[in-house]
Amino acid sequence: MSEITKVIVVGAGGYLNPIVISSLQSHGFSVSVLVRNTSNVVPPAGITVYRTDYSDSSLLLAFKDQDAVVNTITMPDFAAQKKMIDIAVLARVKRFIPAEFGIDTSKEETVEIMTFLKMKPQIIQYLRSIQDKITWTGIITGPFxxxxxxxxxxxxxxxxxxxxxxxxxxxxxxxxWSNLANVAEAVAHVLLSKNFPIVDNRYVHVRSxxxxxxxxxxxxxxxxxxxxxxxxxxxxxxxxxxxxxxxxxxxxxxxxxxxxxxxxxxxxxxxxxxxxxNYDLEGVVMNEKLGMKxxxxxxxxxxxxxxxxxx
The missing domain is CATH 3.90.25 (UDP-galactose 4-epimerase; domain 1)
Structure with missing residues:
Protein backbone atom coordinates (compact mmCIF):
# COMPACT_ATOMS: atom_id res chain seq x y z
CA MET A 1 0.00 0.00 0.00
CA SER A 2 1.28 3.47 -0.89
CA GLU A 3 1.92 6.18 1.68
CA ILE A 4 -0.97 7.78 3.56
CA THR A 5 -0.93 11.58 3.50
CA LYS A 6 -4.56 12.73 3.61
CA VAL A 7 -6.66 11.81 6.63
CA ILE A 8 -10.25 12.70 7.47
CA VAL A 9 -11.41 12.48 11.10
CA VAL A 10 -15.08 11.82 11.80
CA GLY A 11 -16.07 14.48 14.32
CA ALA A 12 -14.20 17.55 15.55
CA GLY A 13 -15.59 18.17 19.03
CA GLY A 14 -15.60 16.16 22.23
CA TYR A 15 -12.57 15.32 24.34
CA LEU A 16 -10.61 13.04 21.96
CA ASN A 17 -11.08 14.43 18.47
CA PRO A 18 -9.20 17.74 18.90
CA ILE A 19 -6.18 15.87 20.31
CA VAL A 20 -6.26 13.33 17.46
CA ILE A 21 -6.43 16.15 14.92
CA SER A 22 -3.50 17.96 16.54
CA SER A 23 -1.40 14.78 16.66
CA LEU A 24 -2.05 14.02 12.99
CA GLN A 25 -1.06 17.55 12.04
CA SER A 26 2.14 17.37 14.09
CA HIS A 27 3.12 14.22 12.18
CA GLY A 28 2.70 15.93 8.84
CA PHE A 29 -0.66 14.59 7.71
CA SER A 30 -3.09 16.75 5.75
CA VAL A 31 -6.18 16.64 7.97
CA SER A 32 -9.87 17.18 7.23
CA VAL A 33 -12.86 16.66 9.51
CA LEU A 34 -16.37 15.39 8.94
CA VAL A 35 -19.12 16.97 11.06
CA ARG A 36 -22.89 16.93 11.05
CA ASN A 37 -24.69 19.71 9.20
CA THR A 38 -26.03 20.92 12.54
CA SER A 39 -22.66 20.95 14.35
CA ASN A 40 -21.41 24.23 15.87
CA VAL A 41 -17.90 22.89 16.45
CA VAL A 42 -15.12 25.14 15.16
CA PRO A 43 -12.09 23.01 14.15
CA PRO A 44 -8.53 24.35 14.37
CA ALA A 45 -7.25 26.74 11.70
CA GLY A 46 -6.12 25.11 8.49
CA ILE A 47 -8.55 22.20 8.74
CA THR A 48 -10.91 21.49 5.83
CA VAL A 49 -14.45 20.89 7.10
CA TYR A 50 -16.96 18.64 5.37
CA ARG A 51 -20.54 18.79 6.59
CA THR A 52 -22.79 15.78 6.25
CA ASP A 53 -26.28 14.47 6.79
CA TYR A 54 -24.74 11.00 6.44
CA SER A 55 -26.28 10.56 3.01
CA ASP A 56 -24.23 8.56 0.50
CA SER A 57 -23.50 11.63 -1.59
CA SER A 58 -22.25 13.78 1.29
CA LEU A 59 -20.02 10.99 2.62
CA LEU A 60 -18.63 10.27 -0.84
CA LEU A 61 -17.80 13.94 -1.33
CA ALA A 62 -15.94 14.02 1.99
CA PHE A 63 -14.06 10.74 1.46
CA LYS A 64 -13.06 11.39 -2.14
CA ASP A 65 -9.25 11.69 -2.45
CA GLN A 66 -8.75 10.79 1.24
CA ASP A 67 -6.20 8.10 2.10
CA ALA A 68 -7.59 7.23 5.54
CA VAL A 69 -10.76 7.65 7.58
CA VAL A 70 -10.47 7.82 11.38
CA ASN A 71 -13.77 7.31 13.21
CA THR A 72 -13.57 8.25 16.88
CA ILE A 73 -17.35 8.45 17.29
CA THR A 74 -19.11 5.27 18.43
CA MET A 75 -22.05 4.82 16.08
CA PRO A 76 -25.41 3.81 17.59
CA ASP A 77 -25.72 0.71 15.43
CA PHE A 78 -23.85 -1.55 13.05
CA ALA A 79 -25.49 -0.19 9.89
CA ALA A 80 -24.34 3.39 10.46
CA GLN A 81 -20.63 2.58 10.61
CA LYS A 82 -20.92 -0.12 7.91
CA LYS A 83 -22.36 2.50 5.57
CA MET A 84 -19.38 4.74 6.28
CA ILE A 85 -17.00 1.87 5.50
CA ASP A 86 -18.81 1.04 2.26
CA ILE A 87 -18.60 4.63 1.08
CA ALA A 88 -14.90 4.70 2.01
CA VAL A 89 -14.38 1.62 -0.19
CA LEU A 90 -16.29 3.30 -3.01
CA ALA A 91 -14.08 6.39 -2.64
CA ARG A 92 -10.95 4.17 -2.77
CA VAL A 93 -9.82 5.06 0.76
CA LYS A 94 -6.79 2.96 1.77
CA ARG A 95 -7.27 2.62 5.53
CA PHE A 96 -10.27 2.72 7.89
CA ILE A 97 -9.77 3.09 11.63
CA PRO A 98 -13.03 2.10 13.38
CA ALA A 99 -14.34 3.46 16.65
CA GLU A 100 -12.48 1.18 19.08
CA PHE A 101 -10.28 3.27 21.44
CA GLY A 102 -10.94 1.71 24.83
CA ILE A 103 -11.43 -1.66 26.48
CA ASP A 104 -10.33 -4.75 24.54
CA THR A 105 -13.42 -5.78 22.57
CA SER A 106 -11.43 -8.43 20.73
CA LYS A 107 -12.18 -10.63 23.78
CA GLU A 108 -15.57 -12.33 23.65
CA GLU A 109 -16.05 -12.19 27.41
CA THR A 110 -15.64 -8.41 27.37
CA VAL A 111 -18.58 -8.04 25.01
CA GLU A 112 -20.63 -10.61 26.97
CA ILE A 113 -20.38 -8.29 29.98
CA MET A 114 -20.59 -5.01 28.07
CA THR A 115 -23.33 -6.02 25.64
CA PHE A 116 -23.77 -2.43 24.44
CA LEU A 117 -20.36 -2.75 22.75
CA LYS A 118 -21.32 -5.77 20.63
CA MET A 119 -21.30 -3.63 17.51
CA LYS A 120 -17.52 -3.13 17.74
CA PRO A 121 -16.42 -6.73 17.01
CA GLN A 122 -19.16 -6.95 14.38
CA ILE A 123 -17.55 -4.02 12.57
CA ILE A 124 -14.13 -5.67 12.77
CA GLN A 125 -15.62 -8.88 11.39
CA TYR A 126 -17.08 -6.92 8.47
CA LEU A 127 -13.77 -5.16 7.82
CA ARG A 128 -12.00 -8.53 7.79
CA SER A 129 -14.44 -9.74 5.15
CA ILE A 130 -13.50 -6.88 2.80
CA GLN A 131 -9.83 -6.30 3.69
CA ASP A 132 -8.89 -7.03 0.08
CA LYS A 133 -10.63 -3.72 -0.71
CA ILE A 134 -9.62 -1.56 2.28
CA THR A 135 -7.17 -2.09 5.14
CA TRP A 136 -8.09 -1.48 8.77
CA THR A 137 -6.54 -1.10 12.22
CA GLY A 138 -8.43 -1.46 15.50
CA ILE A 139 -6.69 0.56 18.22
CA ILE A 140 -7.15 -0.84 21.75
CA THR A 141 -6.04 1.61 24.46
CA GLY A 142 -7.64 0.56 27.73
CA PRO A 143 -9.69 3.19 29.62
CA PHE A 144 -8.78 6.87 29.23
CA TRP A 177 -4.60 2.74 30.91
CA SER A 178 -4.04 5.39 28.25
CA ASN A 179 -4.01 9.16 28.48
CA LEU A 180 -5.79 10.96 25.66
CA ALA A 181 -2.51 12.15 24.14
CA ASN A 182 -1.28 8.56 23.98
CA VAL A 183 -4.42 7.52 22.11
CA ALA A 184 -3.91 10.34 19.62
CA GLU A 185 -0.25 9.41 19.10
CA ALA A 186 -1.30 5.84 18.37
CA VAL A 187 -3.66 7.04 15.64
CA ALA A 188 -0.85 8.95 13.93
CA HIS A 189 1.68 6.14 14.23
CA VAL A 190 -0.53 3.43 12.74
CA LEU A 191 -0.87 5.62 9.65
CA LEU A 192 2.88 5.96 9.11
CA SER A 193 4.03 3.87 6.14
CA LYS A 194 6.95 2.36 8.09
CA ASN A 195 4.41 0.70 10.40
CA PHE A 196 2.12 -0.77 7.74
CA PRO A 197 3.59 -4.30 8.04
CA ILE A 198 2.71 -4.50 11.75
CA VAL A 199 -0.64 -2.68 11.82
CA ASP A 200 -2.48 -3.66 8.63
CA ASN A 201 -5.69 -5.60 9.25
CA ARG A 202 -5.18 -6.25 12.94
CA TYR A 203 -5.81 -4.99 16.45
CA VAL A 204 -3.06 -2.80 17.93
CA HIS A 205 -2.73 -2.46 21.72
CA VAL A 206 -1.12 0.60 23.31
CA ARG A 207 -1.00 2.01 26.82
CA SER A 208 0.44 4.83 28.88
CA ASN A 278 -2.79 -5.80 31.47
CA TYR A 279 -1.43 -5.58 27.94
CA ASP A 280 2.17 -5.96 29.08
CA LEU A 281 1.42 -9.28 30.79
CA GLU A 282 -0.49 -10.36 27.70
CA GLY A 283 2.53 -9.48 25.54
CA VAL A 284 0.56 -7.30 23.13
CA VAL A 285 1.82 -3.76 23.85
CA MET A 286 3.03 -2.07 20.65
CA ASN A 287 4.13 1.40 21.79
CA GLU A 288 7.80 0.69 21.19
CA LYS A 289 7.27 -1.21 17.92
CA LEU A 290 5.26 1.72 16.58
CA GLY A 291 8.02 4.16 17.54
CA MET A 292 5.81 6.06 19.97
CA LYS A 293 7.98 8.38 22.07
Whole structure:
Protein backbone atom coordinates (compact mmCIF):
# COMPACT_ATOMS: atom_id res chain seq x y z
CA MET A 1 0.00 0.00 0.00
CA SER A 2 1.28 3.47 -0.89
CA GLU A 3 1.92 6.18 1.68
CA ILE A 4 -0.97 7.78 3.56
CA THR A 5 -0.93 11.58 3.50
CA LYS A 6 -4.56 12.73 3.61
CA VAL A 7 -6.66 11.81 6.63
CA ILE A 8 -10.25 12.70 7.47
CA VAL A 9 -11.41 12.48 11.10
CA VAL A 10 -15.08 11.82 11.80
CA GLY A 11 -16.07 14.48 14.32
CA ALA A 12 -14.20 17.55 15.55
CA GLY A 13 -15.59 18.17 19.03
CA GLY A 14 -15.60 16.16 22.23
CA TYR A 15 -12.57 15.32 24.34
CA LEU A 16 -10.61 13.04 21.96
CA ASN A 17 -11.08 14.43 18.47
CA PRO A 18 -9.20 17.74 18.90
CA ILE A 19 -6.18 15.87 20.31
CA VAL A 20 -6.26 13.33 17.46
CA ILE A 21 -6.43 16.15 14.92
CA SER A 22 -3.50 17.96 16.54
CA SER A 23 -1.40 14.78 16.66
CA LEU A 24 -2.05 14.02 12.99
CA GLN A 25 -1.06 17.55 12.04
CA SER A 26 2.14 17.37 14.09
CA HIS A 27 3.12 14.22 12.18
CA GLY A 28 2.70 15.93 8.84
CA PHE A 29 -0.66 14.59 7.71
CA SER A 30 -3.09 16.75 5.75
CA VAL A 31 -6.18 16.64 7.97
CA SER A 32 -9.87 17.18 7.23
CA VAL A 33 -12.86 16.66 9.51
CA LEU A 34 -16.37 15.39 8.94
CA VAL A 35 -19.12 16.97 11.06
CA ARG A 36 -22.89 16.93 11.05
CA ASN A 37 -24.69 19.71 9.20
CA THR A 38 -26.03 20.92 12.54
CA SER A 39 -22.66 20.95 14.35
CA ASN A 40 -21.41 24.23 15.87
CA VAL A 41 -17.90 22.89 16.45
CA VAL A 42 -15.12 25.14 15.16
CA PRO A 43 -12.09 23.01 14.15
CA PRO A 44 -8.53 24.35 14.37
CA ALA A 45 -7.25 26.74 11.70
CA GLY A 46 -6.12 25.11 8.49
CA ILE A 47 -8.55 22.20 8.74
CA THR A 48 -10.91 21.49 5.83
CA VAL A 49 -14.45 20.89 7.10
CA TYR A 50 -16.96 18.64 5.37
CA ARG A 51 -20.54 18.79 6.59
CA THR A 52 -22.79 15.78 6.25
CA ASP A 53 -26.28 14.47 6.79
CA TYR A 54 -24.74 11.00 6.44
CA SER A 55 -26.28 10.56 3.01
CA ASP A 56 -24.23 8.56 0.50
CA SER A 57 -23.50 11.63 -1.59
CA SER A 58 -22.25 13.78 1.29
CA LEU A 59 -20.02 10.99 2.62
CA LEU A 60 -18.63 10.27 -0.84
CA LEU A 61 -17.80 13.94 -1.33
CA ALA A 62 -15.94 14.02 1.99
CA PHE A 63 -14.06 10.74 1.46
CA LYS A 64 -13.06 11.39 -2.14
CA ASP A 65 -9.25 11.69 -2.45
CA GLN A 66 -8.75 10.79 1.24
CA ASP A 67 -6.20 8.10 2.10
CA ALA A 68 -7.59 7.23 5.54
CA VAL A 69 -10.76 7.65 7.58
CA VAL A 70 -10.47 7.82 11.38
CA ASN A 71 -13.77 7.31 13.21
CA THR A 72 -13.57 8.25 16.88
CA ILE A 73 -17.35 8.45 17.29
CA THR A 74 -19.11 5.27 18.43
CA MET A 75 -22.05 4.82 16.08
CA PRO A 76 -25.41 3.81 17.59
CA ASP A 77 -25.72 0.71 15.43
CA PHE A 78 -23.85 -1.55 13.05
CA ALA A 79 -25.49 -0.19 9.89
CA ALA A 80 -24.34 3.39 10.46
CA GLN A 81 -20.63 2.58 10.61
CA LYS A 82 -20.92 -0.12 7.91
CA LYS A 83 -22.36 2.50 5.57
CA MET A 84 -19.38 4.74 6.28
CA ILE A 85 -17.00 1.87 5.50
CA ASP A 86 -18.81 1.04 2.26
CA ILE A 87 -18.60 4.63 1.08
CA ALA A 88 -14.90 4.70 2.01
CA VAL A 89 -14.38 1.62 -0.19
CA LEU A 90 -16.29 3.30 -3.01
CA ALA A 91 -14.08 6.39 -2.64
CA ARG A 92 -10.95 4.17 -2.77
CA VAL A 93 -9.82 5.06 0.76
CA LYS A 94 -6.79 2.96 1.77
CA ARG A 95 -7.27 2.62 5.53
CA PHE A 96 -10.27 2.72 7.89
CA ILE A 97 -9.77 3.09 11.63
CA PRO A 98 -13.03 2.10 13.38
CA ALA A 99 -14.34 3.46 16.65
CA GLU A 100 -12.48 1.18 19.08
CA PHE A 101 -10.28 3.27 21.44
CA GLY A 102 -10.94 1.71 24.83
CA ILE A 103 -11.43 -1.66 26.48
CA ASP A 104 -10.33 -4.75 24.54
CA THR A 105 -13.42 -5.78 22.57
CA SER A 106 -11.43 -8.43 20.73
CA LYS A 107 -12.18 -10.63 23.78
CA GLU A 108 -15.57 -12.33 23.65
CA GLU A 109 -16.05 -12.19 27.41
CA THR A 110 -15.64 -8.41 27.37
CA VAL A 111 -18.58 -8.04 25.01
CA GLU A 112 -20.63 -10.61 26.97
CA ILE A 113 -20.38 -8.29 29.98
CA MET A 114 -20.59 -5.01 28.07
CA THR A 115 -23.33 -6.02 25.64
CA PHE A 116 -23.77 -2.43 24.44
CA LEU A 117 -20.36 -2.75 22.75
CA LYS A 118 -21.32 -5.77 20.63
CA MET A 119 -21.30 -3.63 17.51
CA LYS A 120 -17.52 -3.13 17.74
CA PRO A 121 -16.42 -6.73 17.01
CA GLN A 122 -19.16 -6.95 14.38
CA ILE A 123 -17.55 -4.02 12.57
CA ILE A 124 -14.13 -5.67 12.77
CA GLN A 125 -15.62 -8.88 11.39
CA TYR A 126 -17.08 -6.92 8.47
CA LEU A 127 -13.77 -5.16 7.82
CA ARG A 128 -12.00 -8.53 7.79
CA SER A 129 -14.44 -9.74 5.15
CA ILE A 130 -13.50 -6.88 2.80
CA GLN A 131 -9.83 -6.30 3.69
CA ASP A 132 -8.89 -7.03 0.08
CA LYS A 133 -10.63 -3.72 -0.71
CA ILE A 134 -9.62 -1.56 2.28
CA THR A 135 -7.17 -2.09 5.14
CA TRP A 136 -8.09 -1.48 8.77
CA THR A 137 -6.54 -1.10 12.22
CA GLY A 138 -8.43 -1.46 15.50
CA ILE A 139 -6.69 0.56 18.22
CA ILE A 140 -7.15 -0.84 21.75
CA THR A 141 -6.04 1.61 24.46
CA GLY A 142 -7.64 0.56 27.73
CA PRO A 143 -9.69 3.19 29.62
CA PHE A 144 -8.78 6.87 29.23
CA UNK A 145 -7.01 7.68 32.48
CA UNK A 146 -6.72 11.49 32.51
CA UNK A 147 -10.26 11.90 31.19
CA UNK A 148 -11.56 9.46 33.84
CA UNK A 149 -9.97 11.49 36.64
CA UNK A 150 -11.47 14.70 35.33
CA UNK A 151 -14.93 13.15 35.09
CA UNK A 152 -14.83 11.11 38.29
CA UNK A 153 -15.68 8.24 35.97
CA UNK A 154 -13.57 5.49 37.47
CA UNK A 155 -14.39 5.64 41.17
CA UNK A 156 -12.07 8.52 42.10
CA UNK A 157 -13.60 11.94 42.81
CA UNK A 158 -10.67 14.36 43.08
CA UNK A 159 -12.60 17.53 44.09
CA UNK A 160 -14.32 15.75 47.02
CA UNK A 161 -11.27 13.55 47.75
CA UNK A 162 -13.41 10.40 47.73
CA UNK A 163 -12.34 6.95 46.50
CA UNK A 164 -14.77 4.11 45.90
CA UNK A 165 -12.67 0.96 46.27
CA UNK A 166 -13.86 -2.15 44.47
CA UNK A 167 -14.39 -5.23 46.61
CA UNK A 168 -13.82 -8.09 47.02
CA UNK A 169 -10.13 -7.64 46.27
CA UNK A 170 -10.42 -6.10 42.83
CA UNK A 171 -8.55 -2.99 43.94
CA UNK A 172 -5.21 -4.85 43.61
CA UNK A 173 -5.76 -5.76 39.94
CA UNK A 174 -3.27 -3.96 37.64
CA UNK A 175 -4.38 -3.17 34.12
CA UNK A 176 -3.51 -0.89 31.21
CA TRP A 177 -4.60 2.74 30.91
CA SER A 178 -4.04 5.39 28.25
CA ASN A 179 -4.01 9.16 28.48
CA LEU A 180 -5.79 10.96 25.66
CA ALA A 181 -2.51 12.15 24.14
CA ASN A 182 -1.28 8.56 23.98
CA VAL A 183 -4.42 7.52 22.11
CA ALA A 184 -3.91 10.34 19.62
CA GLU A 185 -0.25 9.41 19.10
CA ALA A 186 -1.30 5.84 18.37
CA VAL A 187 -3.66 7.04 15.64
CA ALA A 188 -0.85 8.95 13.93
CA HIS A 189 1.68 6.14 14.23
CA VAL A 190 -0.53 3.43 12.74
CA LEU A 191 -0.87 5.62 9.65
CA LEU A 192 2.88 5.96 9.11
CA SER A 193 4.03 3.87 6.14
CA LYS A 194 6.95 2.36 8.09
CA ASN A 195 4.41 0.70 10.40
CA PHE A 196 2.12 -0.77 7.74
CA PRO A 197 3.59 -4.30 8.04
CA ILE A 198 2.71 -4.50 11.75
CA VAL A 199 -0.64 -2.68 11.82
CA ASP A 200 -2.48 -3.66 8.63
CA ASN A 201 -5.69 -5.60 9.25
CA ARG A 202 -5.18 -6.25 12.94
CA TYR A 203 -5.81 -4.99 16.45
CA VAL A 204 -3.06 -2.80 17.93
CA HIS A 205 -2.73 -2.46 21.72
CA VAL A 206 -1.12 0.60 23.31
CA ARG A 207 -1.00 2.01 26.82
CA SER A 208 0.44 4.83 28.88
CA UNK A 209 1.01 2.70 32.00
CA UNK A 210 -0.42 -0.11 34.11
CA UNK A 211 -1.97 0.61 37.51
CA UNK A 212 -4.34 -0.82 40.09
CA UNK A 213 -6.88 1.07 42.18
CA UNK A 214 -4.52 0.81 45.16
CA UNK A 215 -1.65 2.37 43.19
CA UNK A 216 -3.86 5.14 41.82
CA UNK A 217 -5.17 5.96 45.30
CA UNK A 218 -1.66 6.20 46.78
CA UNK A 219 -0.56 8.45 43.94
CA UNK A 220 -3.62 10.66 44.45
CA UNK A 221 -3.03 10.91 48.20
CA UNK A 222 0.60 11.98 47.66
CA UNK A 223 -0.21 14.45 44.89
CA UNK A 224 -3.12 16.15 46.66
CA UNK A 225 -1.00 16.56 49.80
CA UNK A 226 1.81 18.19 47.81
CA UNK A 227 -0.58 20.51 46.00
CA UNK A 228 -2.31 21.54 49.23
CA UNK A 229 1.01 22.28 50.96
CA UNK A 230 2.35 24.21 47.96
CA UNK A 231 -0.76 26.41 47.99
CA UNK A 232 -0.67 26.98 51.72
CA UNK A 233 -3.97 25.37 52.58
CA UNK A 234 -5.06 22.61 54.91
CA UNK A 235 -4.78 19.13 53.46
CA UNK A 236 -8.07 17.30 53.01
CA UNK A 237 -7.70 13.61 53.75
CA UNK A 238 -9.16 11.14 51.28
CA UNK A 239 -12.39 9.41 52.23
CA UNK A 240 -12.18 5.72 51.29
CA UNK A 241 -15.45 3.87 50.72
CA UNK A 242 -15.46 0.13 50.04
CA UNK A 243 -18.13 -0.87 47.52
CA UNK A 244 -19.35 -4.28 46.43
CA UNK A 245 -18.61 -4.33 42.71
CA UNK A 246 -21.45 -6.69 41.77
CA UNK A 247 -23.98 -4.51 43.59
CA UNK A 248 -22.64 -1.45 41.76
CA UNK A 249 -22.75 -3.28 38.42
CA UNK A 250 -26.42 -4.16 38.96
CA UNK A 251 -27.16 -0.57 39.94
CA UNK A 252 -25.28 0.68 36.86
CA UNK A 253 -27.22 -1.63 34.54
CA UNK A 254 -30.53 -0.38 35.95
CA UNK A 255 -29.44 3.22 35.45
CA UNK A 256 -28.21 2.46 31.94
CA UNK A 257 -31.62 1.02 31.05
CA UNK A 258 -33.04 4.43 31.97
CA UNK A 259 -30.48 6.28 29.84
CA UNK A 260 -28.12 7.21 32.69
CA UNK A 261 -24.52 6.18 31.85
CA UNK A 262 -22.94 7.90 34.85
CA UNK A 263 -22.09 4.61 36.58
CA UNK A 264 -20.84 2.84 33.48
CA UNK A 265 -17.36 2.65 34.96
CA UNK A 266 -18.44 -0.16 37.26
CA UNK A 267 -19.50 -2.36 34.33
CA UNK A 268 -16.26 -1.50 32.57
CA UNK A 269 -14.33 -2.43 35.71
CA UNK A 270 -16.01 -5.83 35.93
CA UNK A 271 -15.17 -6.59 32.31
CA UNK A 272 -11.51 -5.69 32.85
CA UNK A 273 -11.17 -7.69 36.05
CA UNK A 274 -12.70 -10.74 34.36
CA UNK A 275 -10.56 -10.57 31.21
CA UNK A 276 -7.16 -9.36 32.49
CA UNK A 277 -6.53 -6.07 30.78
CA ASN A 278 -2.79 -5.80 31.47
CA TYR A 279 -1.43 -5.58 27.94
CA ASP A 280 2.17 -5.96 29.08
CA LEU A 281 1.42 -9.28 30.79
CA GLU A 282 -0.49 -10.36 27.70
CA GLY A 283 2.53 -9.48 25.54
CA VAL A 284 0.56 -7.30 23.13
CA VAL A 285 1.82 -3.76 23.85
CA MET A 286 3.03 -2.07 20.65
CA ASN A 287 4.13 1.40 21.79
CA GLU A 288 7.80 0.69 21.19
CA LYS A 289 7.27 -1.21 17.92
CA LEU A 290 5.26 1.72 16.58
CA GLY A 291 8.02 4.16 17.54
CA MET A 292 5.81 6.06 19.97
CA LYS A 293 7.98 8.38 22.07
CA UNK A 294 5.28 9.97 24.22
CA UNK A 295 5.39 8.50 27.71
CA UNK A 296 3.74 9.71 30.89
CA UNK A 297 3.80 7.77 34.15
CA UNK A 298 0.94 7.31 36.61
CA UNK A 299 2.48 9.75 39.10
CA UNK A 300 3.21 12.41 36.46
CA UNK A 301 -0.34 12.19 35.12
CA UNK A 302 -1.90 12.33 38.57
CA UNK A 303 0.25 15.35 39.49
CA UNK A 304 -0.86 17.18 36.34
CA UNK A 305 -4.53 16.38 36.76
CA UNK A 306 -4.66 17.08 40.51
CA UNK A 307 -2.97 20.45 39.95
CA UNK A 308 -5.59 21.33 37.34
CA UNK A 309 -8.58 20.01 39.28
CA UNK A 310 -7.50 21.67 42.53
CA UNK A 311 -7.15 25.16 41.09
Missing amino acids: FDWSLRQGFFSFDVPSRTAYIHQPGHHMHRFS FNASQDEILQSLISATKRVDISRGRDHTEWKIIDVDLEEKVLEARNKLAQGDSGSLGYILSKAIYRTGG LEESLDATVEREVTMLSS
